[in-house]
Amino acid sequence: MYKSRVRTTAKAALYLLPAMVILIVFKIYPIIRSFLMSFYTKYNYFTDVVSRYGLDNYTYIFRDPEFWRSMGNTLLFVVGVVPVSIVLSLLIACLLNQKIRFRALFRTIFFCRLSPQWWQSPSSGAGSFTRSMA
Numbered sequence: 001m002y003k004s005r006v007r008t009t010a011k012a013a014l015y016l017l018p019a020m021v022i023l024i025v026f027k028i029y030p031i032i033r034s035f036l037m038s039f040y041t042k043y044n045y046f047t048d049v050v051s052r053y054g055l056d057n058y059t060y061i062f063r064d065p066e067f068w069r070s071m072g073n074t075l076l077f078v079v080g081v082v083p084v085s086i087v088l089s090l091l092i093a094c095l096l097n098q099k100i101r102f103r104a105l106f107r108t109i110f111f112c113r114l115s116p117q118w119w120q121s122p123s124s125g126a127g128s129f130t131r132s133m134a
Contacts, residue, residue, distance in 0.1 A: 037043075038058070042051040061067050096107050 039053045039055070040050050041054040041056045043049075044051065092110070096103070096110060100106075
């Protein structure tokens with residue numbers, strides 16, 4: 001029983017290994033590297049040599065009024081726009097799930113906007129359909 005558990009765990013680790021390598025190489029390493037590079041105060045881009053480290057970048061950004069304005073805009077978006085859009089989406093979903101007259105038409109109108117390539121296609125979209133009626 002112990003060998004089967006080890007074998008199952010090893011198989012799971014082998015399945016996860018490619019995803020973990022991609023995650024580490026393309027997500028985790030760049031985040032850590034960018035954080036460390038944010039402490040560079042004097043850097044030669046041609047020779048890739050760091051002469052001095054410090055907190056100058058952070059003192060500059062925290063004193064910049066444009067930074068605080070953008071932080072306020074981001075906070076407004078996160079607190080105001082995101083919850084309102086989630087509530088509206090849930091309300092629309094509930095309305096589209098009710099047994100009302102023309103429910104299929106409302107669902108079609110709502111979901112057609114999600115496929116603009118089909119809707120706007122000259123060969124198979126709404127334009128083609130209306131031309132074929134003439």
